[in-house]
Amino acid sequence: MRERILTIIEKDSRIDLKELAVMLGKEEIDVVNEIAAMEKEGIICGYHTLIDWEKTSIEKVSALIEVRVTPQRGQGFDNIAERIYNYPEVNSVYLISGAYDLLVTLEGKSLKEVSNFVSDKLSTLDTVLSTATHFILKKYKDHGTVLTQKNLDERLKFTP
Amino acid sequence: MRNPLNDKIVNVKPSGIRKFFDIVSEMPDAISLGVGEPDFDTPWHVRDEGIFSLEKGKTFYTSNAGLMGLRQEISAYINRRQGITYDPAKEILVTVGGSEAIDVALRCMLNPGEEVIIPQPCYVSYEPCAVMADGVPVIIDLKHENDFRLTPEELEAAITDKTKVLVLAFPNNPTGAIMERKDLEAIAEVIIKHDIYVISDEIYSELSYHGDHVSIATLPGMKERTIMINGFSKSYAMTGWRLGYACGPEVILKQMIKLHQFAIMCAPTTSQYAAIEALRNGDEDVAAMRESYNERRRYLLHVFREMGLECFEPFGAFYVFPCIKEFGMTSDEFAIRFLEEEKVAVVPGTAFGDSGEGFLRISYAYSLDNLKEALGRMKRFITRLREEKDKN
Ligand SMILES: Cc1ncc(COP(=O)(O)O)c(C=O)c1O
Numbered sequence: 001m002r003e004r005i006l007t008i009i010e011k012d013s014r015i016d017l018k019e020l021a022v023m024l025g026k027e028e029i030d031v032v033n034e035i036a037a038m039e040k041e042g043i044i045c046g047y048h049t050l051i052d053w054e055k056t057s058i059e060k061v062s063a064l065i066e067v068r069v070t071p072q073r074g075q076g077f078d079n080i081a082e083r084i085y086n087y088p089e090v091n092s093v094y095l096i097s098g099a100y101d102l103l104v105t106l107e108g109k110s111l112k113e114v115s116n117f118v119s120d121k122l123s124t125l126d127t128v129l130s131t132a133t134h135f136i137l138k139k140y141k142d143h144g145t146v147l148t149q150k151n152l153d154e155r156l157k158f159t160p
Numbered sequence: 161m162r163n164p165l166n167d168k169i170v171n172v173k174p175s176g177i178r179k180f181f182d183i184v185s186e187m188p189d190a191i192s193l194g195v196g197e198p199d200f201d202t203p204w205h206v207r208d209e210g211i212f213s214l215e216k217g218k219t220f221y222t223s224n225a226g227l228m229g230l231r232q233e234i235s236a237y238i239n240r241r242q243g244i245t246y247d248p249a250k251e252i253l254v255t256v257g258g259s260e261a262i263d264v265a266l267r268c269m270l271n272p273g274e275e276v277i278i279p280q281p282c283y284v285s286y287e288p289c290a291v292m293a294d295g296v297p298v299i300i301d302l303k304h305e306n307d308f309r310l311t312p313e314e315l316e317a318a319i320t321d322k323t324k325v326l327v328l329a330f331p332n333n334p335t336g337a338i339m340e341r342k343d344l345e346a347i348a349e350v351i352i353k354h355d356i357y358v359i360s361d362e363i364y365s366e367l368s369y370h371g372d373h374v375s376i377a378t379l380p381g382m383k384e385r386t387i388m389i390n391g392f393s394k395s396y397a398m399t400g401w402r403l404g405y406a407c408g409p410e411v412i413l414k415q416m417i418k419l420h421q422f423a424i425m426c427a428p429t430t431s432q433y434a435a436i437e438a439l440r441n442g443d444e445d446v447a448a449m450r451e452s453y454n455e456r457r458r459y460l461l462h463v464f465r466e467m468g469l470e471c472f473e474p475f476g477a478f479y480v481f482p483c484i485k486e487f488g489m490t491s492d493e494f495a496i497r498f499l500e501e502e503k504v505a506v507v508p509g510t511a512f513g514d515s516g517e518g519f520l521r522i523s524y525a526y527s528l529d530n531l532k533e534a535l536g537r538m539k540r541f542i543t544r545l546r547e548e549k550d551k552n
Contacts (some may be wrong), residue, residue: 023455157192
């Protein structure tokens, strides 16, 4: 049941829990309890809204920043990751394999704001060796959702 | 001028859906519960393989029976799902949809005057194809109280010394009924006793929500008298690719391949390459779609129960078949009024045979939002009908 609940609410966190229970062939109370348990266990970490800011009049700039760091003795990357993710403008911090260590995603009001963050805050951290900033020009797909087009139902209205 | 036409085709009734099609096309804002195809797109890796085959210039005819690689994958797939084996070289034909397989099988098996037993409600093509193949359709009216399954008694009663073939189509369109192993065993006995053949249309085999689908061909003594028909339309959301297949004993398949060769040459090449990918790497897609249909099926049944609409629990395909007899109108009348007053398109059960009278076919191959909107309108509509009835 957990996997199905997670698969469904990952796509639609606003689904009515009564409906969800019907769809899964379970009692509503069991679904509610399962979700509560998963929240408590930290499996479900939040319920967010996917927004295409491009379509609003609000200016937003997002960037991906590759960061190379020196791991610290006894701490590995955890300490430096924490120092970065504590900044509220940082959206995500991932430790990754490959040519660099941390992938940081960031949102700011302008190019300048993002650049300033990188040059003033990020690059100046002791353990940061180098950064490479990639500004996002267009989001085609985010969180499994295609942002650029609406899929119309083109099927014939009646087929045998 | 002389009459240019063949009498048999002229006398075939046009599809009962046609009339609704014309009304709906005048109503751009109508929503529909009337489709018989998946709402999913073909999985991308499958489409990609089709595109790739075009890029590589694979644009020629394939061998008549279909790409050997595809027939091998079909054979492996049936073995994996049903535990029986068909020889890719002699016992498998790749066709233009399950539709062509139905037509070709009937034409290769029937002699003039031989009878084909067709349990209804069922898909619309068996009866006309049987007629065009010079066969004589013998209809069994399946019963709501049997959950629209075929019983050995019904079959026995329909068999004459002219009976040649039984068309068996489960999971069923339009009822959503399935036949479980025990149901199949009971009718297999009758089939063997009377020495008849089966054309088993298993196009919805992957959409079975009550244990895995069992093919009648897997029962003892049945493989040699069954043409198993399946395809990619429903299980892999590939209706537009037009690809299906037939498997069966070499004596029949040999003739089917011959007819197919003259009538069609071969099934579409691009689709065949895509289908290889579907069979090789598509099991997870199929499972995910099945799960999603099942969730919507439960939701729909729940809402019908809340509305107090009588409906047996269908365990297959993507249809429910609620009963509307309480309203005292025909399926046609109900469907037309529903369309005109609430702008929702559903298919009257009678489009699938006279025994569909008093029922509607409602498809759940739609997004949950679409279903909710349509069901909201349905609730409003039947509340109004019940009020009208109370007044009279
Ligand atoms: C029961 C049944 N058989 C066969 C078909 C034909 O499918 P296709 O020719 O797309 O394989 C359909 C399509 O709706 C069907 O419902």
